[in-house]
Amino acid sequence: MHAPLPGPNNGEKTLLVNELSVGFGGVIALDNVSMAAAPGEIVGVIGPNGAGKTTLFNVICGFVRAHSGDITYDGTSLLEHHHPHDLTGLGIARTLQGVGLCAGLSVLENVMIGAQSALHSDIGSAFLGLWRSNREERRVARLARDLLEELGVAQHAHRFPATLPYPIQKRAALARALMAQPGLLLLDEPASGLSNDEMEELGTLIRGLRSRMGVLLVEHHMDLVMSVCDRLVVLNFGQVIAQGTPEAVRSNPEVATAYLGDEVHQVSASPGMPDA
Ligand SMILES: Nc1ncnc2c1ncn2[C@@H]1O[C@H](COP(=O)(O)OP(=O)(O)O)[C@@H](O)[C@H]1O
Ligand SMILES: [Mg+2]
Incomplete structure (x- = not known):
């Protein structure tokens, strides 16, 4: 017998990251990170270089082991199925930074x-x-x-x-x-190496996937995540410092300081050339 079709946001086919911590030697790459990605939404993970984005991606994929916490997808713990080759069978597909x-x-x-x-x-x-x-x-x-x-x-x-x-x-x-017709698609820095026009086209393509699957987008290009994502999770030094709609995140002062700090500083230092 088939189970009833899942309704939106009833927990099925949802990725849940719960109090996840990962360290490399003395470096804490992820510190008590909790977040979720449900079917039909595009969730962006953003943050400055070294914030822990790729580490989060790699733990979900099974490339890196967590020290504590849990990740489940569709009710199954990913830490028990902790190998990259298990992912497709669970209904998760990924692209990696670069092409491969x-x-x-x-x-x-x-x-x-x-x-x-x-x-x-x-x-x-x-x-x-x-x-x-x-x-x-x-x-x-x-x-x-x-x-x-x-x-x-x-x-x-x-x-x-x-x-x-x-x-x-x-x-x-x-x-x-x-x-693989995944229920969840993981994209690590899909915009790397693309021009602005190509990035915009990519954004449209990603938006088009949303009716068929959930998408977790790890990306440092703010323009892309702001235009494509339904929700953002902002990491800084391994911690979640903000979560919410692109609008809410954009106006969050802590995010501005952490993520855009340098840019804001540079812009205000050269008022005549904001995009230089
Ligand atoms: N394999 C590794 N060995 C040691 N340190 C690592 C390793 N991978 C990442 N780190 C460290 O963990 C932190 C988070 O890195 P990363 O997840 O690559 O950040 P991001 O993708 O946001 O730029 C950084 O301080 C980085 O130097
Ligand atoms: Mg990275």
């Missing part, structure tokens, strides 16, 4: 791997072409093409990643993550 496509495979094949890892939790089998049947391979190829189409890069399906501009490669990597 396989050089020897076409864009289409790279994207198809996203489904392979969801089906078999074994990326290696994808390289061997071990689809369960030709029919499955065709179905997966169609889904991959549809996603490349949606992300505006279908015309590059048969190219090798290294022959394509960086923003196109990043879209292919996003398509690969989406192949």
Whole structure:
């Protein structure tokens, strides 16, 4: 029997981070961090360099171990399933800072791997072409093409990643993550290396995903998170210093001091050239 479909915000398919702490030697990278990301919302994790954003991302992915606290997704503790290869099976997909496509495979094949890892939790089998049947391979190829189409890069399906501009490669990597049809998508610095126009297009693409999944966006570009996110979590020195809507966070003086302190200082020091 199928369970009833989850309603919005009833706790299902929600990522809950509860009093999480992580240290590296003497450095406390995350200090008692609590936050949540529910289906249908885009949550941004922001903060200055060294604030702990990537560490939070890495604990959720299973790359880094927590010292204390807990993370659950859809009611399952991620700390018990604490390996990156468990994630897809739990319904979580991720893209990493940078691109990480396989050089020897076409864009289409790279994207198809996203489904392979969801089906078999074994990326290696994808390289061997071990689809369960030709029919499955065709179905997966169609889904991959549809996603490349949606992300505006279908015309590059048969190219090798290294022959394509960086923003196109990043879209292919996003398509690969989406192949698993995740309930939660984790994006680490998706805007790195993109121009302002490309960042704006990326923002539109991310907004378009929201009806299908929750998105946790780790990003230091304020413009992108402010325009894309429904809610922001602000980290500074490993602690959550603010949470709320972009508007609330923007007007929070503690955030301004922590995150924009240098920028604000520079702007006021050169009033004639605010964007220099
Ligand atoms: N593998 C590691 N070993 C030691 N220190 C680390 C490691 N990863 C991160 N840190 C430290 O943890 C803190 C948080 O880093 P990070 O999560 O990368 O911040 P952010 O992504 O917000 O820039 C920093 O002080 C950083 O130097
Ligand atoms: Mg980082």
